[in-house]
Amino acid sequence: MEKLLHYCWKHRLFSSQILTTAKGSSVEVVDVGLHNHNDGPDFFNAKILIDGVLHVGNVELHVRSGDWYLHHHEIDPHYNNVVLHVCEVIDREAVTENGFHPPQVELRVPKSVRENYEDLLREDRYPPCYKIIFSLPSLTIHAWMSALQTERLEEKTLSISNRASLLHDDWEKTLFATIARNFGFGINGDAFEAWSAEVDLSATAHHRDDEFQIEAIFMGQAGFLSENNIPERLRLAAVDDSYFQRLKSEYTYLKHKFNLSEMNPTMWRFLRLRPQNFPYIRLSQLVTLYCQRNASLQNICDAVSINELERLLDSRVTPYWQSHYTFGNVSKTSEKHLSKSSLRLLIINTVVPVLFAYGRYRGDEKLCERAVDFLEQIPAEDNSIVRMWQECGLSVETAGDSQALIQLKKKYCDRRDCLRCRFGYEYLKKHR
Numbered sequence: 001m002e003k004l005l006h007y008c009w010k011h012r013l014f015s016s017q018i019l020t021t022a023k024g025s026s027v028e029v030v031d032v033g034l035h036n037h038n039d040g041p042d043f044f045n046a047k048i049l050i051d052g053v054l055h056v057g058n059v060e061l062h063v064r065s066g067d068w069y070l071h072h073h074e075i076d077p078h079y080n081n082v083v084l085h086v087c088e089v090i091d092r093e094a095v096t097e098n099g100f101h102p103p104q105v106e107l108r109v110p111k112s113v114r115e116n117y118e119d120l121l122r123e124d125r126y127p128p129c130y131k132i133i134f135s136l137p138s139l140t141i142h143a144w145m146s147a148l149q150t151e152r153l154e155e156k157t158l159s160i161s162n163r164a165s166l167l168h169d170d171w172e173k174t175l176f177a178t179i180a181r182n183f184g185f186g187i188n189g190d191a192f193e194a195w196s197a198e199v200d201l202s203a204t205a206h207h208r209d210d211e212f213q214i215e216a217i218f219m220g221q222a223g224f225l226s227e228n229n230i231p232e233r234l235r236l237a238a239v240d241d242s243y244f245q246r247l248k249s250e251y252t253y254l255k256h257k258f259n260l261s262e263m264n265p266t267m268w269r270f271l272r273l274r275p276q277n278f279p280y281i282r283l284s285q286l287v288t289l290y291c292q293r294n295a296s297l298q299n300i301c302d303a304v305s306i307n308e309l310e311r312l313l314d315s316r317v318t319p320y321w322q323s324h325y326t327f328g329n330v331s332k333t334s335e336k337h338l339s340k341s342s343l344r345l346l347i348i349n350t351v352v353p354v355l356f357a358y359g360r361y362r363g364d365e366k367l368c369e370r371a372v373d374f375l376e377q378i379p380a381e382d383n384s385i386v387r388m389w390q391e392c393g394l395s396v397e398t399a400g401d402s403q404a405l406i407q408l409k410k411k412y413c414d415r416r417d418c419l420r421c422r423f424g425y426e427y428l429k430k431h432r
Contacts, residue, residue: 057083148404156353220251223265237328
């Protein structure tokens, strides 16, 4: 497998092998070069001693040397500066576009490395490298966790920066859209983001002192005030509900006033959701959050503690939804505040990346630092991914730790991308 051969070359997992070219010249690798992830030779600026003479240039790797022609390198001038062709099997001489025959070295992937890699690919239990977690030095674990946390935060920052760009760098709208997306808590995230795009904040601002009118706009833009858009099992109760009819009437007026158009309601998901996660409840909580004006960009930027952020983001449902989960169906009365765990998820997934992205945008390092500090102040999330890693022996204490492990699971383990993982590296080089 060529990918594994690249890995062995990059990490010099061939140090015990005596290398010679196909024509018998001695080869010493001074520098393997820089791994190229784009078009062109696999490694740039390598330094190779051949019969004691230093050659500086590029290195190309293939499973079989004949693959040189399969990939049409013989007609590509980008390969004219290849000073070494590394292959597991040499079955044909290579030639460059300018007629040069690069020296070829047969390099076998060490048996232990190949067998360890096959172990990782076969393992059904996650993470595949769980067998060595207990034995890894704490420094190795800490360094990789820190890199993963940064990687995840950078991905979220890029996503938010792109959202801000689409909103013409209006960061108040960017914050609103990000809060809305994360009010979907996973399953309805895409629907809430699509909904936020249909909410004209310049229009709603005129009615921000009236919860009922804001609720009419929010519910109407979600498509929930049209009988045909309500799930059939809930439709009859909704149609007979006086509050539903009042909201619908108000929305009809506001829709005409502001020329509004509702989103596609088929995006919303109700199946297998707990009632407190129903979109109706989350939208009602967004109504009160929006109307109480606490979660503004300025207030978020000024907050210096987790408790302060929790107070800013805390919201309840409007009076009607205190005794309902769906239109027309009465339930036990409760203010239905956001739970502590939900508030902390909003801080992790909204406040931290928005602060970091906004800090980058303004060139304000203090905002970026505060965002990272918030991650270290919040206890680790409690979910199946975190519990899995804890069973493997990893200490998971802060939200920074849990975010790192979520990144590891989703971006490496799920993709079986063990060759880019530092835990995978430790597993591959272990002796059998």
